[in-house]
Amino acid sequence: MLDWSEISTVLLDMDGTILDLHYDNRFWLEHLPKRYGESVGISTEAAREKLTAHYQKVHGTIAWYCLDYWAEQTQLPITELKRELMHLIALRQDADEFLQALRASGRRVVMVTNAHPGSLSLKIERTQLDKYFDKLYSTHEFGVSKESQSLWQQLHAVEKFDCQKTLFVDDSLPILDSAKTFGIKHLLAVANPDSQQPVREITDYPAITDYRVMTAEILATGPKI
Secondary structure (H helix, E strand, O other): OOOOHHOOOEEEEOOOOOOOOOHHHHHHHHHHHHHHHHHOOHHHHHHHHHHHHHHHHHHOOOHHHHHHHHHHHHHHOOHHHHOOOHHHHOOOHHHHHHHHHHOOOOOEEEEEEEEOHHHHHHHHHHOOOHHHOEEEEEEEHHOOOOOOOHHHHHHHHHHOOOOOHHHEEEOOHHHHHHHHHHHEEEEEEOOOOOOOOOOOOEEEEEEOOOOOHHHHHHHHHHOOO
């Protein structure tokens, strides 16, 4: 699937890639509509329809991922509401072994997430996922999301990665398209970002449902620096 001998830097998404996306789907599609409906006096279903239409309008932009934006739009304490479901935040079952193998192999491991810094902090608090990474970036630091070429240009300026020796893993196909456009050679899609949803059929990119199938090769094949 991948030629690990060519890979010296691994860029990883967070939600759906390292963490189970079930938490985020549950929050945005169920919990927030419920709380929003209660606050404005409409049904949960009506609130879900209204919020979903708004989600679609800003999807892929930095606003979509911004907790401050949604707090302003809903007049609700979004970070506090996210804590109400904090028990659902969890690593993917295959993530620990995969991340430990990457670190043990000597590769540089970097998180690049569109998640708001507040969301990232909450998830670190719950899972201690920061221990696996050499560096963690929220794209809010750069003012644009991974869907934008500007993000990759700014990230490259600070990380100095070699596109030909870099692997990027994400569960979003539009984001993988953006990384491909920028020139990152090695790309991997996650076919099962939400443990409670069916596996997706992905044909545009190599796709994974269990990172552990790659562990032996990762450890056996050190990066050619």
